Amino acid sequence: MASGGCRKGDQMEEQGRTDSGIDSYRSMLKDEPPCGGAGTGTERDSNPRSPGEPSGDKLCAGTEERLDSAYGSASLSVDSLSEMVQDCSVSTQHRGAGAPDEPEPSDQEESFLTTITEDGDTMLHLAIIHEDKYFAQQLIQIFPKDVLDIQNNLYQTPLHLATYLSLCSVVHDLVAKGASLELQDQDGNTPLHVACQHGWADCAATMTREVSSTKLVPVLEAQNWRGLTCLHLATLNRQHQLMKLLMKKGADLNIQEGTSGKTPLHLAVELRDLQAVNLLLQRGADVDAAMFNGCTPLHLAVGRQDAAVANLLCQSGADTMLRNMEDDTALDLADGNEDILALFPFDDIHISGRSVVGVF
Structure with missing residues (x-):
């Protein structure tokens, strides 16, 4: 990195961003039914937010840029989003048994599963922004791995957003499904950078628990556009617990x-x-x-x-x-x-x- 520490977010080439692949995903739906579990009746997480956990209104704190055009809008609420995924879940349950006459996904389901907003957000991005853990976890089961890594216009993946909002259960499910830890947002931050920036030790521990040291090396060595690694950020923010975790995981x-x-x-x-x-x-x-x-x-x-x-x-x-x-x-x-x-x-x-x- 140049000694001037110039921001590279504006210079990032388009090919470095994960393509949404919506056209290819439409064909994938025809050939491979979504994973089961979306409509299993799992209880919604009703635990109260822990002290210091950010609310949805704080998602844009510290930045003048909005994360998605629908955030906080009257036309797209958590209830309406949940109704949409409930309809999809019921339908996918009926065709998830692998029967030979299994019907193809409906146009409504395809539209739901492949929707991208003008800000580049998928339904999973929106569910996380609205802090609807139950909905987000259903979507993680429905969506194939490649779709989990779609980056919005700010180059944020669902894992970036779940980490920012300290939604540890969603972080766990994303990582378990294979979501990438290496993708960087417009500031060059990986999801682990985000955890270290905001002091979310539980999210960082969840994110790194089942990941091999070999796969963690590029994440621990990655610098954001200010030239900072995760350990630098944890140190700058006096996050001693996170520093210990990163050292244990092999940070240089x-x-x-x-x-x-x-x-x-x-x-x-x-x-x-x-x-x-x-x-x-x-x-x-x-x-x-x-x-x-x-x-x-x-x-x-x-x-x-x-x-x-x-x-x-x-x-x-x-x-x-x-x-x-x-x-x-x-x-x-x-x-x-x-x-x-x-x-x-x-x-x-x-x-x-x-x-x-x-x-x-």
């Missing part, structure tokens, strides 16, 4: 973000987050990792006059004599701070590579 502790080369440890130091600094160091993060400009975490701590973090880094073996591209050591940035200077034994100070001890 020393991976550099794409704009200035900061590792998660650099970011934790900048935030003065002692808990995150300690966590990263205990798990084996490189205490002397250098940014593109040569600054180590100790350079950043001393430059911010943060004696507590600087002390923790020194106790972890940080090299006090490493120089950045401006030829400064961490000591050079102490600016007379006595608490910082106390961390640097005088017999360790060198001038032009020679110890000052015995010079005077």
